[in-house]
Amino acid sequence: MSEDETRFDTPLGLLRWISWAQMQAGEEWVRERGLTREQAFVLGYLVKNPGAIQRDIAQVSRTTPASVSSLLQGLERRGLVERRTEPGDVRSKRVHATPEGAALVAGFEPAVAAIEEKILAPLDATERAQLHELLRRITAALPPPTR
16 A cells, blocks of 8 residues: 555545545636636625625635735626625625626536535445435534634
8 A cells, every 4th residue: 555545544534535536626617617716616606695795705705805806806807797886885896796707607516516426426325325424423523614
């Protein structure tokens, strides 16, 4: 067994390997669309939360307002988002994905489901249920992740 194989030959090491494979497949899907992971995340967020303000985007993406501003400028130049001034408050701008931006990330959820199916393909339905139950029991004892 090689050193790399040994490093992943523990339950948590194997889970990291699975997470890595899932992340790589998701990043490939995003790259194929000419986006960074951050840009895809923001577009997806704006599709689900049209009219968000930059401060909310910074909070949910766990970054700074300055970073969000720069990211939005790049998406705006590509015609994927637009900022709209609020009536009666010229300082407040709401951010919206354009139809082109929404179309670019529209297939992400089915792509994630296909990635999950590919990863779990070696398991039959009973094994998948067992894995799910074991992971559910482990995570029940952990604090929930924060985004």
